[in-house]
Amino acid sequence: VNRDRFPGIASAGWVRLDGPAGSQVVDSVPGAIHDYLAGADIANLHGFSAASIATDRLLDDARSSIGSMLNAEREGVVFGSSMTVLAAHLADALAPTLNPGDEIVCTQLDHDANVSPWLRAAAKAGATVRFAEVDPVSLELSVEAVADQLSSRTRIVALTAASNVVGSKPDLPAIIQEAHRVGAVAVLDAVHSIPHEPLDVGSLDADVVLASAYKWFGPHLGVMWLRDELIGQLSPPKVRPAPTVGPEAWERGALPFELLPGVIGAADYMQSLDWVAAAEHEAELMQILIKGVDSIEGVSRIGQPLRGTATVAFTVHGVTPEDIARRLAVRKIAISHGNFYAVELLKVAGLQSCLRAGVLHYNSSSDVEAFLNALSDVTVESTRQTTGSGER
Ligand SMILES: Cc1ncc(COP(=O)(O)O)c(C=O)c1O
16 A cells, blocks of 8 residues: 555665564655755744744644644644653653652553653652553453552553554553543553554543654654643743743754654655555455464464554574574565563563564565565574584
């Protein structure tokens, strides 16, 4: 679907199944960034020059684009260098509102960017972090697993919309409802889910949403949305002259304004995409991917989520993920290896690291087939070499 709109995938001769690490950029993005930098509207905010007024408008337009992409109020949209930075700012702002004995619920499914800041905030406040546990086989997170950790002391529930390793997707509306039932703030990491599925913040009722434009076809810029009470009241650490509340309180100095036209381009693309066709296409490719991975001897898939994004994590028996990823790269197949910063999930899986192949809507069945053929070859090749060296 729309493959020809992704110059990076069409031209380079690589099979790109590394989308969960960072997607390819849609064709409207580079020109939009270039036009800003080559134009006459470069300035800082809040001045009276035409360029400054245009910069105010650009930032406003970017907030509106994200607001309409997420179906959320534009006034709550904040930009920052990455999701990791924004999540840390959020925890720094919420830490002073916590009391000793308060509880934060994190999950074993999450990327550490939505865990470590809460561990630090809890340590600072004398609060406790409780972990909602995933099913050790399917690596899915049930509503009950989160509900089990909630109490009248729970102040924050930090969860992911989808695992960036195995793709599993928790039942968000039900979990957010449970969080609200005990009066907790629900902080949602939507970094991995958004390129697979639009997020309707309005109907989800989340309190904070974190995302990263480079995962959904745009430039490297983080996005955070906060509900009106939070953006209107929460005061992040800041320099003294900066506003106390509102988006600019969080943005800490000049933003990379040149990236905003690119973010708008990516958000427009997200809203123009035929998501039904994209989801069907991803599901078809995922079937081929799972069947293929399961049929290669020596390859073990990690987790068996019933509800998930088109993402597969696996290991190859007796060979390090790094070695497999390197051998695949020699064949111009790009997949990812490592722990993906999903510290708790990898512990549950009993692994230091694994491999991950992810499909986005711009991938084709020939990408998946080329990957499977190459994986089969490198598995045989590396297993033979490992066995060989063992015999010597
Ligand atoms: C699920 C998830 N959350 C958070 C992050 C961190 O995002 P960023 O690179 O914008 O800090 C990632 C990055 O891979 C991710 O996959």
